[in-house]
Amino acid sequence: SLVTLEQILKQAKAGRYGIGAFNVANMEMVMGAIEAAEELNSPIILQVAEGRLRYSPLPLIGPVMVAAAKAAKVPVAVHYDHGFDLALIKQALELGFSSVMFDGSHGPLDQNIETTRKVMTLAAEFGASVEAEIGKVGGSEGDYAGVEIMITSVEDAKRFYAETQVHALAVAIGTAHGEYKVEPNLRFDRLQEIHDQVAVPLVLHGGSGLLAGDFRRAITHGVSKVNIATASFQSIVKRMYAIFSDNQGVTYFQLHDAIRQATYENVKEHICIFGSNNQC
Numbered sequence: 265s266l267v268t269l270e271q272i273l274k275q276a277k278a279g280r281y282g283i284g285a286f287n288v289a290n291m292e293m294v295m296g297a298i299e300a301a302e303e304l305n306s307p308i309i310l311q312v313a314e315g316r317l318r319y320s321p322l323p324l325i326g327p328v329m330v331a332a333a334k335a336a337k338v339p340v341a342v343h344y345d346h347g348f349d350l351a352l353i354k355q356a357l358e359l360g361f362s363s364v365m366f367d368g369s370h371g372p373l374d375q376n377i378e379t380t381r382k383v384m385t386l387a388a389e390f391g392a393s394v395e396a397e398i399g400k401v402g403g404s405e406g407d408y409a410g411v412e413i414m415i416t417s418v419e420d421a422k423r424f425y426a427e428t429q430v431h432a433l434a435v436a437i438g439t440a441h442g443e444y445k446v447e448p449n450l451r452f453d454r455l456q457e458i459h460d461q462v463a464v465p466l467v468l469h470g471g472s473g474l475l476a477g478d479f480r481r482a483i484t485h486g487v488s489k490v491n492i493a494t495a496s497f498q499s500i501v502k503r504m505y506a507i508f509s510d511n512q513g514v515t516y517f518q519l520h521d522a523i524r525q526a527t528y529e530n531v532k533e534h535i536c537i538f539g540s541n542n543q544c
């Protein structure tokens with residue numbers, strides 16, 4: 265069933281497990297992700313990032329995600345990831361997304377707070393939840409490429425939450441989007457401080473490339489939502505290579521199955537690490 269981010273993250277925070285937020289680009293990925301969540305009796309978040317809408321147009325991918333969530337046997341939140349454009353955020357809400365992210369992390373904190381408050385008001389009209397970000401996660405985020413990591417400060421997190429009351433807060437603790445070229449220096453100490461002093465469910469971006477132990481530690485120290493994108497896309501590419509390398513007569517539907525199956529396996533693996541299995 266379709267649920268808000270607020271609902272499932274509240275439960276995750278109380279139950280001390282993490283919920284995977286998996287980026288999807290097409291119907292096959294949506295199918296694979298939901299199949300995995302249903303098999304493991306796990307809540308799940310499906311998301312599409314604004315920066316990828318040229319591949320998966322919002323009015324097409326949105327209804328697929330919402331319909332799949334509604335039909336699912338487990339709770340599914342449908343989330344708009346790294347939103348920068350308020351008109352697109354509004355469009356996502358109109359399409360039935362149960363949650364949206366406004367990413368104002370690249371501008372000044374005051375401006376981030378001001379726009380996040382506007383998005384809170386807008387989302388409330390649709391009964392949807394809001395995620396925001398402070399500090400800077402590394403790597404590329406939409407139009408922002410090669411972002412330098414800026415660790416979130418406890419004071420900023422406190423003030424931001426007091427003034428916005430967002431339902432989920434993405435913090436920068438040393439992770440980066442995409443693959444890691446050098447081993448990340450994860451600030452679990454800072455994560456714990458924020459968790460102790462700010463009552464909001466925390467979000468970890470840049471999940472791909474981290475180790476199972478990193479995920480478990482992040483969840484122990486307060487993370488409730490873990491974003492995974494690159495790992496899913498890479499698992500599909502890997503499967504495609506395998507199909508083409510030993511088969512001359514590949515059919516379209518083998519490719520379709522490869523996308524679904526790779527996503528299914530990748531999502532299953534992460535659900536087990538995050539501990540959200542059998543939490544429905």
Ligand code: 13P
Pocket residue numbers: 287313345346440441442443468469470471472473491492493494495
């Ligand atoms: P990765 O691509 O590193 O998994 O990051 C995902 C993410 O943060 C999506 O918002």
Ligand code: ZN
Pocket residue numbers: 346401441469470491
């Ligand atoms: Zn992200």
Ligand code: NA
Pocket residue numbers: 440441442443444469470471472473474494
């Ligand atoms: Na990453």
